[in-house]
Structures are given as structure tokens and as C-alpha cells.
Amino acid sequence: MSDILFLAEFSAGRPARSALELATGAAELAAASAGSAVGLAYGSGAAAGAAALGAQGAARVVLLGDEDRPAVTYAGALAAAVRDTGGLALLAPATPNGRDLAAALVGLLDLPAFGPVRAVRVAGGAVETEQATLQGSAITTSRPVDGAPTPAVVLVLPNTFTPAEDGSGTADVSTAGASDASPFARAKVVESHEADARVANLDEATVIVAGGRGTGGDAGFALLRDLAAVLGGAVGASRAAADAGWIEYQLQIGQTGKVVKPQLYIGAGISGAIQHRVGMQTAEHVVAINRDPDAPIGEFADLYVVGDLFQIVPALTEEIRRRKGS
Amino acid sequence: MKIVVCIKQVPATGADKRYTADYRLDRTGVEAIINPLDEYAIEQALKLVDAGVADSVTYLSMGPESAAEALRRALAMGGDDAVLVTDGALAGADEWATAVVLAAALARLAPDVALMGMASDDARGSLVPGAVAAKRGLPLLSYGAELTIADGAARIRRLSATGFDWIEAPLPVVATVTDQVGEPRYASLKGIMAAKRKPLETLSLADIGVDPAALRGGALTRVTDSRAPEAKPPTERIENVAAAEAATRVADWLAARKLI
Numbered sequence: 001m002s003d004i005l006f007l008a009e010f011s012a013g014r015p016a017r018s019a020l021e022l023a024t025g026a027a028e029l030a031a032a033s034a035g036s037a038v039g040l041a042y043g044s045g046a047a048a049g050a051a052a053l054g055a056q057g058a059a060r061v062v063l064l065g066d067e068d069r070p071a072v073t074y075a076g077a078l079a080a081a082v083r084d085t086g087g088l089a090l091l092a093p094a095t096p097n098g099r100d101l102a103a104a105l106v107g108l109l110d111l112p113a114f115g116p117v118r119a120v121r122v123a124g125g126a127v128e129t130e131q132a133t134l135q136g137s138a139i140t141t142s143r144p145v146d147g148a149p150t151p152a153v154v155l156v157l158p159n160t161f162t163p164a165e166d167g168s169g170t171a172d173v174s175t176a177g178a179s180d181a182s183p184f185a186r187a188k189v190v191e192s193h194e195a196d197a198r199v200a201n202l203d204e205a206t207v208i209v210a211g212g213r214g215t216g217g218d219a220g221f222a223l224l225r226d227l228a229a230v231l232g233g234a235v236g237a238s239r240a241a242a243d244a245g246w247i248e249y250q251l252q253i254g255q256t257g258k259v260v261k262p263q264l265y266i267g268a269g270i271s272g273a274i275q276h277r278v279g280m281q282t283a284e285h286v287v288a289i290n291r292d293p294d295a296p297i298g299e300f301a302d303l304y305v306v307g308d309l310f311q312i313v314p315a316l317t318e319e320i321r322r323r324k325g326s
Numbered sequence: 327m328k329i330v331v332c333i334k335q336v337p338a339t340g341a342d343k344r345y346t347a348d349y350r351l352d353r354t355g356v357e358a359i360i361n362p363l364d365e366y367a368i369e370q371a372l373k374l375v376d377a378g379v380a381d382s383v384t385y386l387s388m389g390p391e392s393a394a395e396a397l398r399r400a401l402a403m404g405g406d407d408a409v410l411v412t413d414g415a416l417a418g419a420d421e422w423a424t425a426v427v428l429a430a431a432l433a434r435l436a437p438d439v440a441l442m443g444m445a446s447d448d449a450r451g452s453l454v455p456g457a458v459a460a461k462r463g464l465p466l467l468s469y470g471a472e473l474t475i476a477d478g479a480a481r482i483r484r485l486s487a488t489g490f491d492w493i494e495a496p497l498p499v500v501a502t503v504t505d506q507v508g509e510p511r512y513a514s515l516k517g518i519m520a521a522k523r524k525p526l527e528t529l530s531l532a533d534i535g536v537d538p539a540a541l542r543g544g545a546l547t548r549v550t551d552s553r554a555p556e557a558k559p560p561t562e563r564i565e566n567v568a569a570a571e572a573a574t575r576v577a578d579w580l581a582a583r584k585l586i
Contacts, residue, residue: 113547148542183465
């Protein structure tokens, strides 16, 4: 029972980046636990795309369903599949959908749960996780108690694993049994509304340029979009900017928005309040641009540029464009 | 239509926190507050009362005896009564054990909507609501920017990847809401006075029919180590230079780390 399971979310016909990351992570862990990486796939495109998760190291994929419906409605089918497959750990993305399914599993199968974690490994025959706690001032290591049921459910932050790209394997795909009669399946989407097409998926971005109150509105965000474009990244925001209506809530980073872990985070006009910090504190490199020489973001930025973002951001965009020769 | 809002008492945001020798949060001398994200659930429940949709609001918390203070503060914002589940066997309870206990208490209270904040300020796993729904055999409506109730069903407006959806389930449900429901109201002086007279019931595990042995010591997980984060190099600063100079130096810094 040392297989490593992972949730593989699909939407709009293709795998979420989290599915590729977690397939890679599950394969890494499975190598250490002498087991296999087993995907549990759901959402539109899952049927067609499941086998291709073999490229990231998945040996098998159980197809829970191919419909575009609220992720949590797959909880009953997921629990049944997990009961069948067993396993040492189940990796779930630390996204709203991933958390919903992880939480349902914890309640349905009485499983230990961890997260959101920034590292997970197999040690001494059990999973061991690392979490940033006490608002970033401590890193704690946790394990299941002795004799705890398996699999341990682990919420994994985005970009904890880098999707393997060179694989060519094909996963064996099986279909989960019987239709879902669990209470979770009673939730239904009754209306769907499309917002602004500018909304990019922050979960997939390795570079994020985020703006806060200091951007002052549309003109400031236009400058951030230019910088994000030249860096091949996405634009994010603090809650203040989203509340002001300058940017969509889908792009809000922080306690009540997205938790992101990009390679590079550039915050412009963001003070760095704790509520924002918990959403980006695990970014690998943090650059802050702020007029205030004493903003809290200066306490945890790697590079702190004191100055006017309306001058510095366009100058930086131009400089990077020049170096890239485009 | 009856709502139970589950609230958690947590250490104040930004307070200086540390662990005890067995890796539990040392609460000594740390100010305790209602989990700020639970206040939005309270606000949403009271909005439904204001609109004449909900008939009663009960607060439910699991925690030490001192968590009664958080329940009194919630009652000062509005609502009718409160229940505190407190028991020595619950010290160090994890998300799973918390869900077992809240579900047992909710079975007794039998609300149409069990409403919670989207996450707790201290643990941030967002795992309790879904686990409670599983234990109660109820649908979960999570991360609502708004909650409405009509015709025997609950609806939430939830952000999607590219917009938002309205998601509906028949009552009873477990639901969570985000900070988009609107700023929580302040407790008025009148509200604070009224809260002192509102019923607050304290229950043990035995009272809600949970066998402490079934909680397996209160947790399926344990912290084995805690350390300071990797020491980061001190923050490099660029200041008092023209924008062009700052841009060149930032680009150099990024290039040195192969970020451009």
C-alpha cells in the first residue's frame, strides 16, 4: 500500500497545471516508497487527457468523471476510488477545489490531513510534510500519528513540484464504478457568468507582477500588465486593489484570495500586510517597488526598490525588453 | 429557517506567537479574537436575519472555556444563542477531530444552514467545513461571495476561473463564505449589553454523544519538529536613484538569478 495518489483536475478540455505538478510529485514520492503514482482525474477533458499524465510519471489513472461540474460533487466517487486503491498519501492542490475534495475525503474516510505544505516526502515508511506556520516565522514538520489510517491527505502549494516535461509514458486508465449518489452531488451550477477575458490563471504563472493600493487604478495596472507581458508572467493584486474594483477578484493574492508560489513575485504599490503576505510568502524571489521606505513588505522582500512605481515600472519594462532584444 | 454559525477563537492576527515544548500554540499572554474570516459568516447570517429570511442564528464553537468570550462577542453583533463544546480531551484537536465534534453538535442543533468562514487565520487548511459536511451527510457550498436562501434551497455566488457561478443545493447544507459578503458589523453598546443575557450553553463530549476514545487522542497528525525558516540574505535596497538607474539595477539583479 505504498502507492502515491494525486488529484488530477481537468477543465475546458485540458489538465490544470496542478495535475501536471502533482503527477510529477507523486512519481517522485512513489520512487521513494516503492509504489506507483496513481491519478484520480475529474472534469471536462479528463477522459481524453488521463493517459497523457503518464508523461509526468503517473502509472495509472482512475477516471472519476468527465463532466464540468463543481469539483466537490466528485467527492463520493473519489472516496470510493481511494477506498479501492489504498495508498500511502494523496496529494491535492491547495486550491478551493482541491481543498473541498480533500476535506470531504478526510470526513468520509477519517484520514489525517496536512496543509497547505511547501514540501512533502516519504520518510520511514510514512509521509512527512513541511508547512510555514506562525505567519511565516516557523517551519514545522508533521507526520501522521502511529497507526493512522492511510492515505494521508496532503494539500500541496502550487509550484512545489515542477512538471516533468520529457516523459513519454502512458498511464493505464480505468473508470471509477457506479454513478455518484453521495450528498455532495446535490450541489449544482444553476447559472454561469463570464467575467473579463483579461483574467489569467494565477495558479499557472511562474512570474507574477502584483499591484496594490499604490497603483491608484487602471493607469497603474496598465503599467504592471506591460511588465508582466515582457516577463511572460501574470498580473495579480492585493485585496485593496480588488475591493477598489481596479482588478478582478480572481487575481487577488492573499488570505482570502489565491495562495501562489511563483519563481518571481514583483509587488508594486503593495504595503505587504500579513493578509497579503500569507498568499505569497513562499515565492522564491520577492521584489518590492514602493514609495514608502518603511513598508512592511521591506521586511521580507529580497530586493526593495524605494521609488515611484509610475516611473520605475515602465523603465524596468523598457530595460528588460531591450535586453531581450525585442 | 435556522442558521448555526461555527466560529473559532484564534490568537490575534499579527500577535507574537510561539509553540510550547509539544508544538502546541502557546496562548499565554496572546490576545484571543474571533477568527476574522468567521466574522464574515456571522455578517452573512445576520444579513439573512435582517432580510427576514432566517429566523434564528445560533453560534457554535469548540475550544477551551475561554472561547465563551468569542461567543459573547459574536452574540453582541446579533443572533440568539450560543453553544460551546469544551472538553479536556480536545486539547490539540486537528481538523479531523474538530469535524467529528462539530458534526456531532450540529446533529443536535439540526440547522438548515451550518455556516462557516472560508478558513481559519491560524491553520489555513479550509478542511473543517467539507469534513463536517461529510460527517453530516450534507452537500457543501463553499467559498460563497454571497449566500441566498429561497424555495428550500441555498445558493452561493462563487468565483470561477473566468467569472462566477451560482451553485445551488437543497437544504440542509454546510456553507462557507468569503470576505466578499461585506464588512462585518460592529457590536453596538446595546448589543454588548444584550449579549450578556443571551443563552450560552456549555457542553462536554459526553453531552453530544462523542466517545473520547473515538477521537484517537484528538489528532491523526502530529508536529515532530519546528524550526526557523531558512535564513534569507538581508533585503537588498535600491533607493535615492533615478528610475532608469533603478531599472538597470533591478534587471541586473534578475539576470544574476536567471529570472530574465
